[in-house]
Amino acid sequence: MNIEESIVRALQGDIPLEPAPFKKIAAGLGLPEEKFLGAVANLKRRGILRCIRAIVRHRRAGYPANAMVAWKVPGVRALSFGKTAAASPAVSHCYQRFTRPGWPYSLYTMVHGRSRAEILKVVYNLAEETGIKDYLVLESLREFKKTGMVYY
């Protein structure tokens, strides 16, 4: 196993909550800490590692409401719509995706909020601001799975 693979393996889970967590991880991999940190910085520079951070369960952090909204946006307006949606702090994810016959929705936003009303207001404002009035609020009814990706 190469160093980068073992680093991804170590960081895809939890880092230990202690003063020098990377020293401990590095020791487990038989590496000096500086070498480990150097390789991490390299992964970051290349955009493979976005960041190391705390990932919260939004329901328990006071944001119980969420909805995926699918928007029917003409191709020429996708870029401006995407930028406007991305600027909203309530929008965590925004993607343009391929459409399919029978499914013309091309822009997807994940909207989070403290209540359903708060979310619907964000969606309404986004529709007003962009002029895109054809959209579906796909509220989740049941969660079957939500985990992080395991790469190796």
Next chain:
Amino acid sequence: MTAIVRHNRCNLSIEKLVLDAAQEGLPCSSRPFAALGAGIGVPEAEVLRILKAYKKKGVIRRIGGSFETRKLGFSSTLAGMRVKPGRLAAVAKEISKLPGVTHCYERKGEINLWFTLGVRGSMAGVNKKLKAFGRLPGVKKCYSFPVKKMFKIKTFFPM
């Protein structure tokens, strides 16, 4: 004036400041929690105590790396299915068994089951898996909506 306001905010909820900062990202340095604390005026030991408490309460799911899946050689898609209501839970459970499925939700609407699917290698591998899922009993339609352009990924929940 700014300093006073900020100081008051700290007093009100050091916990929340720490969690906000930890969501923004930890520095990849030898003492990341000390560095994080230095930015908001909280000692290392206090940062660790607060993060441990949030972890224990289940507010923090994990503290670790966030990777660009594509750059690690994975292909992925968002899939949407129309499943017979009586078969939905069984289909969802079957699909969720695959480690490459990280999110799977029943949602309101004509397409009632949505999940993300990522596999190592090219899109052909994703499509092959989807084709197999599409043959599960009760599945009436199976769409794949891969990303054309990413505009934002930033999950940040200010406390």
